Amino acid sequence: MIRALHRWPGLLALALVTILALSGAALSVFPAAERIGAPQAEAGLTVATLASRIQAAYPGVEQIRRAPSGRITAYWFDRGTPGAAVIEPATGEGVASADPSQVERWLTNLHRSLFLGDGGRIAMAAGAAAMLILAISGAVLVARRSGGWRHWFARLRGPLAGRLHVEVARIAVIGLVLSSTTALWMTASTFDLLPDGGAILAVPAEVSGETGFALDRMLALGQTPVAELRELSFPYPGDATDVFTLKTDRGTGYLDQGTGALLACTDLTGWERVSETIYMLHTGQGASTLGLVLGLMALGVPVMGATGVLVWLAGRNGRPRIRGSQPAGRAETLLLVGSESGSTWGFAATLHAALTGAGQGVHVGPMSAFAPERYSRAQRIILLAATYGDGAAPASAKGFLDRLRAADRAPDIPLAVLGFGDRSFPAYCAFARSVAAAAKAKGWPELMPFDTVDRQSPQDFARWGRALGDALGIDLELSHRPVPPKTETLTLVSRRDYGAEVQAPTAILRFAQPRVPLWQRLTGCGFARFAAGELIGILPEGSTVPRLYSLASGRSDGFIEIVVKKQPGGLCSGQLTALEPGATVTAFLRRNPGFRPDRGRAPLILIGAGTGIGPLAGFVRGNARRRPVHLFFGMRHPGSDFLYGEEISAWREEGRLTRLITAVSRGTRPRYVQDALRGDAAQVAQLVRDGARVMVCGGREMAAGVADALAEILAPTGLTPKVLKAEGRYVEDVY
Incomplete structure (x- = not known):
């Protein structure tokens, strides 16, 4: 809503x-311009003195106004001709036209x-x-x-x-x-x-009937500072029954033109003060x-x-349109989604269609919109939750756990939690598990046990759907067909091969950038804008499941580059490492904003092994500002798989790379990147104390070893990898 x-x-x-x-x-x-340009009255100047000066310069003066900016304007008649000017308070003479700017x-x-x-x-x-x-x-x-x-x-x-x-x-x-x-x-x-809301001040019936009393002798004008003046209107010439009208910040009063006496006055009402304050706030006048x-x-x-x-x-293109979603207050089933890239919304659409077809009223919304006080007719709540990074909440579930933990009690509505993730990652469905655990701790009644879907498996989802149908007492068959992402055809322009000597064929593949339509350039969609560290999804032939690779280049580099190691039995890696220049692949871009250098000047500590060097090399290549960068790179043997070896030498000469520390695991003295970190402990600890950001890319075992090594190195400083992660100074791209 x-x-x-x-x-x-x-x-x-x-x-x-x-x-x-x-x-x-x-x-x-x-x-502001008027305030700066307008002549200002000197401190202590009274309305009596100002009016006398203006009357001396313009005998036919009819009105004097002071704007909130301090600008004083006089209006007069001279032989039947009207005139107006901005007044210099020190002399009473005009110094500029009173006509407003045409602009x-x-x-x-x-x-x-x-x-x-x-x-x-x-x-x-x-x-x-x-x-x-x-x-x-x-x-x-x-x-x-x-x-x-x-x-x-x-x-x-x-x-x-x-x-x-x-x-x-x-x-x-x-x-x-x-x-x-x-x-x-x-x-x-x-x-x-x-x-x-204004007070009505009647013109007094009894006046002296005299005229010509000197302005500088009128007590009320002499006691009123110019800083409080708003408007002074003079009597109509020749009319002895007319009066002076004085308006100030305090109110309005009438003065006898023959005696200078204050005949009547009234203060501004509260309503008038409110109205004036609102005018000031809107226009800036004053x-x-x-x-x-x-x-x-x-x-x-x-x-x-x-x-x-x-x-x-982007939302319309990246999220399936779910028609027929009921308002939260009228739905029997609340289906809340936690998704980062949008794929979980596709499963929500499938579940919504099946439940709606079974006669259920279903509301679909993000987990971030969790508001149980609105669920007046709900009979069940189903959470479909993906995980971002190392157990964090995905974009559309931001704040859900905080709200749940802060609540006095859980909703009295049965709950089911289904997690989405990849079993190859240590933090498999970690956020969904945290949600299920928090719900249990709050005493939230359970509709069915916590379950998971691995790698967006339609089979896992269908199995869970049948269990949900049993819990609801209905036949529920979930036939989910993932919506294929919009892809581009990329042409390979060059390749460099490594690793044959150590039986680990690896290639740096460089593709030409595809032609980008004008609307994509304007919106930044697709390959119109990308940076090193983001992900490219490649659909291998004979499969509908894409494989993701970290980009080693950005849009400004003029090409699309990835590093691929051939995996035993790997469908996609096998096809990619067999490509020759001129061959094509089908690919799409996926944003990875959590893994990129920040815009600061603090040092970067880049840690990677094997193909994990890809995005790190892209960061170094893009370091045009010569930010201090310290690269820890693990390889099997420098003679066979020193990826980007030639470029690294050039980047060091150009100042894009400050230091390179290598670790060789197949030499006479095997050493891994975590060992290299420990060997450089003093420098690493000092860099982190100086505000350095740590970025790790590579296999999960390597990343776990790096985290352990950093924990040891930082222990004397009182910092930990967990603290650095909370501060956004420790990020990982782990596979």
Whole structure:
């Protein structure tokens, strides 16, 4: 519901909200410019003195106004001709035209009404309402994605468009709520939808009937500082019954033009003060710095609009459309999904279709939207949870465990948890297991035992589906067909072979970049944008299951490069290592934002063995800023499998690589990368103390050995690999 409330106003009112934001941002500059350029009254100057000076310069003066910026403007008649000027308070004479800037007037009309009168005002009010809905719903979604309001500025991961959208929203949301709320208030006031709320001050019936009392002798004007003045209106010439009208920050008063006496006065009401404060907050008049800040925040609207559209398009392309999903409050079955790359949503779509066909009312949503207070008719909750990295929550389950652990008690609704993962990884279904364990600890009733699906196996899913059907008392056959990713054809342009002497054939394969359509370049989809460390999925002939390889190149390198070792009986590795230049493969790109160097200048410690050198070599190649990089590389024999040996020598000369430490496992004194780390313990510990980021790529046994070695090395410093992981300074790409 919240996502829909956020999505559709944004898509439908994008142009209107963008015009509103950009014109408002431009208008925010004028109060600050006026404040800087306007002549300011000296400290202690009174209205009596100022009015006397202006009257001496312009005997026909009718009105004096002071803007919140401090600019003083006088209006007069001279022989029947009206005049106006910005006044220099020290002399009372005009120094600039009082006519508003044509650019400011044009922008104001655009901002208020699109040059369409009252109809345009209503349209812009609708735009302000859409902006308010977007800001509030967006804030809720950011809090959900971050794991709660306390984690508002938590570190994000995922595609660039999504991260940029949230980062800008985190900063701009307060300003957008303030601007849109005050805009709606002012529109309502314009159309008399709000009570007036002002005190009515009647013109006194008894006046002296005299004229010509000197302004500098009027006590009320002499006691009023110019800093408090808003407006002083003079009596109509020749009308002895008319009076001076003085408006200040405190209220309004009438002065006798013949005696200078204060005839009547009234203070500003609370309602008037609120209305003036809202006007100030919206326009920046009287608070130019705040106006500039709000203007800068408004500039985030087109950025969020563009990135929001990209996120929406990516969501439509990367997630199956699940039609017929019921609102959470009306559904019997709640199906919540924790997915990182989108594949788990495909299983959710299959389960939703089967349960709906069996007569169930089913709601499908992300685990991050977990809100049991809304599940008024739910009879069961099913969680389909993948795992990100080393047991972390996937993108659409962010904050679920925090909410569950913080709850006073678990929902009284039977629960089933199904984990998705790969048994070859040590953290197989670790997040789903954590969810099941937390639910059990909370006393959440169990619908059926925890179960798992290995490597997206349709057979595992069908087996679990039959067990779910038994638990529900219905026949349930789940026939899942994975949605194939959109692929490109890549042509091999060159290869370099290693490892034959040690019976471990390995090749560095370089493919040409495919042609990228214009829309992909604009949205950054597919191969339009990629970096070393991201994943390329290759579909081997005769299989529908892709194999993933880490990229050793980025888009700016001009090619796509991977390192492949031939595995005994390996279908994909066998086909790849047999390719000759000119041959093609079918492939797709998968983002891996958690495994890439940050943008800081702190040192990098890169640790890899065998084909794990691939993405690490890509990081070194892309180190154009000459950031300190220390590479630990494990190989079997330097004569046969020193991958990237020639390039590494060149990168060291260019300053892209600071140090290379090798470990040879098949020499006279076998040594592994974890041994190399221990041999360099003092330097490694110092680098980590200096803020270094550790990146590990390779087999899981190697990664486990590296973690143990680092734990020993860092023990005297009080740091551990676990602490570094929590800080985002220890990342792994393990296979």
